[in-house]
Amino acid sequence: MTISDRLTRRNLLQQSTAVLVAAATGNLLAEETPTAHQQLQQDAAAAPLAMKFTGRTADDCRQWQQQFAARLRQCLGPYQPPDQWTTVVERVVKLEDHVRQELVLKAPGHASLPVYLLLPHQPVKTRLPGVLALHGHGPYGYDTVAGCDNRPGVAKSIESANYDYGRQLVRRGFATVVPCFQPFGRRVDRESYGSDDPCAITFVRMQLLGKVLIAENLRDSLWALELLARQERVDAEKLGCVGLSYGGRMTMLTAALDPRIRVAVVSGALNLMQERVQVRYSCGAQVIPGLLQYGDVPEIGSLIAPRPCIWEIGDQDGLIDQEWAAQGLTRIRSAYAALGAGEQLHVDRFPGKHRWSGRLAWPLLDQVLKQDA
DSSP states (O other): OOHHHHHHHHHHHHHHHHHHHHHHHTOHHHHHSOOHHHHHHHHHHTOOOTTOOOOOSHHHHHHHHHHHHHHHHHHHOOOOOOSSOEEEEEEEEEOSSEEEEEEEEEOTTSOOEEEEEEEESSOOSSOEEEEEEEOOSSTTTTHHHHTOTTSTTHHHHHHHHTOOHHHHHHHTTOEEEEEOOTTSGGGOOGGGGTTSOHHHHHHHHHHHTTOOHHHHHHHHHHHHHHHHHTOTTEEEEEEEEEEETHHHHHHHHHHHHOTTEEEEEEESOOOOHHHHTTSOOOOGGGOOTTGGGTOOHHHHHHTTTTSOEEEEEETTOTTSOHHHHHHHHHHHHHHHHHTTOGGGEEEEEESSSSSOOOTTHHHHHHHHHSTTO
């Protein structure tokens, strides 16, 4: 019996009990009508997930990947970055072991995109491998990942989650680009939202304009990746992507839809939307309209196969339901196994909470992106 089956059965039992109690108290009509929350729980437990991978062969999997990716793109709507843009250099900071270029990318019809481009000081004989490093939720946006610890509050945030993996990457010899997503960091006026969640409100407002927040951020991921690939010092054939929390979610999505990414590290993001939507979930930055009609996080993650991918899971991460995570990994493994690439799927179950590990990530990034360098 699957988790969904158990939840459906439990919800039905709860509903039946409520009806019996209502009948005994003479309040049957009122109690028969579920609340919106109860109805959403029932609908989520019974979500179709109609395009889960059920094949066994490599051909089965490749055909499924093509079909599911097409459906995923349809759910997302437009997300392609501009072909041409203007780069505004706000500041260049020369640090002890690298240079941080603070840039804003501008193109007609697109919201301007702030990015940090981190480059090692020392020139090398060959071009550098490049990594797209994506941030998660939080008031500081991309400042944490880039290691801007001289700014108020950033150092504490870095310490709490080992959050400066972009800076760690450049110190390990990778050219690194770090975009700032909406609505975080410098791209949100947090005070104007009061106690409300900017993610939920931004999602709703964008829907009225025919936009999807996660698709807008996907566009920005791909835009930053393209900026990185066009750098003279970067080898566009050796690109990776990493991220924690929402950054992990965006790493998964970006790697799933852009085959240029040769290796991905998805940290703190193996929680399924079918589970999330059954609680009082409000993160509009992660919502793909209609997704649960066709699949979920494991199906998106399966599009990365057969490329190497690490899923980092803290054994004390309160944001990840371990039972749902196990089910998700089983579904992802089936795609990797069908492609004969089971050894390319890695799980770093590290001791700790919601934070970046890097324990398996660093050697794998070196192996995949620095080989023959």
